[in-house]
Amino acid sequence: MHGYRSIRQNGPYRQWLAMAAALSLAAAGCAGAASPSITAAAPSVAPPASSSPAASTSASSAPAASAAASAAAPTGTPVVMAELFPMTGKISFVGDALVHGAKVGMYEVNQAGGILGHPLTSELQDDAGDTVDAVPAWHALALQNPAFMLGPTVFTAGAVIKLFDPSKLVDFLVAGATTYDTMNYKYVYRVTVSDATMAKGMAAYAIAKGYKHAALIFDSGANSQTIAAPLIAAYTAHGGTVVANQSIAPDQSSYRTEIQQVFANHPDAIFWQSDAQTAGTLFHNMEQLGDLNVPIIGTDNGASDTIAKGMGMSYATKWLTGMAGTPPTGEAWTHYVADYKAVYSTDQPLDLANNMYDAIIVASLAMTDANSTDPSVWVDKISEVSNPPGTQCFTYASCVALLKAGQKINYDGAGGPLDFNQYHNVYSGWDVVQFDASGKLNSLYTVSPDILAGY
Secondary structure, eight states: SSSSSSSOOOOOHHHHHHHHHTTTOOOOOOOOOOOOOOSSSOOOSSOOOOOOOOOOOOOHHHHHHHHHHHHHOOOOOOOOEEEEOSSSSSHHHHHHHHHHHHHHHHHHHHHTTTTTTTTTTEEEEEEEEEEHHHHHHHHHHHHOOOEEEEEEEETTTHHHHHGGGHHEEOOOOOOOOGGGOOOSSSSSSSSSHHHHHHHHHHHHHHHHOOEEEEEEEEEEHHHHHHHHHHHHHHHHHTTEEEEEEEOOOOOOOOOOHHHHHHHTTTSSSSEEOOOHHHHHHHHHHHHHHHHHOOEEOOOGGGGGGHHHHHHHHHHHHEEEEEEEEEOSSSHHHHHHHHHHHHHHOSSOTTTTHHHHHHHHHHHHHHEEEHHOOOOHHGGGGHHHHSSSSSSEEEEEHHHHHHHTTTTTEEEEEEEEOOOOOTTTTTOOEEEEEEEESSSSSEEEEEEHHHHHHHH
C-alpha cells in the first residue's frame, strides 16, 4: 500500500499538522441525526461468498470501463455524502484538495450507475480548521441525513469524533495523529496511516544504516512529540541509544545553546522534526557551529524542498533525508488519474485527494454489498469489501460486478490496499528519500510493511 500516509505524508501535510498543536481538540456532546434508509425494493446483490483463508484472486479492470459505459444513469432519491473540511483559513488548501478527491470519487460512482441505482450527491460544510466552528458544521451536515461523512481533519477531529457512534453515522477520518491508533468507534474509519508508522520507519532506517547513538531534536508542539514517543520506543528496542532528546520551542531567533547541548553527547545521527522557519534557524546555527555534518533523519518535512533549500542544497543532498510515500502505481491508480482528468482536466492529482476518492468507493461498495444505504446496516460491510480474502478489484464498476455475481471482493484503491485493522486503521510502508543536486527526490531505502511489522 502506498497512498495512505498521513495524507501521503508530504511536506505540506506535516506543515499543516504542525499548526494543529496550537488548536485545542475539545470533545463535544452527542448528537442524534436520523439514519438514511434507502433500500433496494428487491435485493439485486447476492450474498458474498463465505470468507476463507484461500488466496485472493484478481479481477481485471478491463470490464470496468465497459460496465461503466453501459451502466444506467442513477435515478431516484440521492444518497447524500457529507463533507466536513477546512475551506477557509490558514489550511484552506487542505480542504480544497480533499474536495477534489471527493468530486472525483462521486464522478466514479455516478458514472457506474450510482449506489443501488441512486445518484451520489454531496453536502459541504466549512469548519475552517477550528474546533469551535466544527461542532455546528457537523450538526448542519447531520440535518441533511447523510449516509456517510468525509473528514474532519486532525485539527477538528477531537471536537466531533464522539458524535458519530451515537448518531450511527459512518465517518472516514483524515488524521495521522497517534491519538487514534487504538480508537474504539464502530462508525469511524481512518483512511490515513498513523504517524507512529512513520516514526518506526525512521527508526528502522537508522538501525539499518548502523546509526546506534542518535539524538532527537523535535519542536515542542504536541503533534511532534507524539511522533517522538514511538520513534524512541522503536529505536531503543532494536539496539539504538538515544544520547539526547532535545525539545525546542518553535520559531526562536537562535538554537545555538540547544545544539551545543545535543552535540556534547556525540550523536552519530539526528532525528529531526520542526516547521520550515524553525528548521531554517536550526540548520543555520548547526552550520555556524560546525555541526551540520551528521545524518539528519527527518519526518516527511525532510521531503520538503522549502526546508531543503533553507538548509542549503549542498548540505541537504548530503545529510538530510525525509519520509515519503512510494509513488502510486497499478490499475486503480491509473483509473483514478483518468477520472481525475475527466473532472479537472489534469492528470496531476493533488496529494491529498486519493484518500477521499478511495473512501467513497469503499463506502459505496459496502452499501452495495449490504443492499442498503442505512449506515447501521452497511457499516459492518466496510471491512468485508476492502480487506482480504477475496477477489481483488480496482474500480467501482468492476467491484460491483463481482458483488452482483456473489463474490467476496477485496478492493485495492488508488493509494493501494485499504485493509482496516481492529481499530479501523490502515497500514503502510514508507520510503526514505533525499534530494539530489537537480532538486529531484530519490528513494534511498524502502521500509516495507514487513519491516515495520518487526518494529
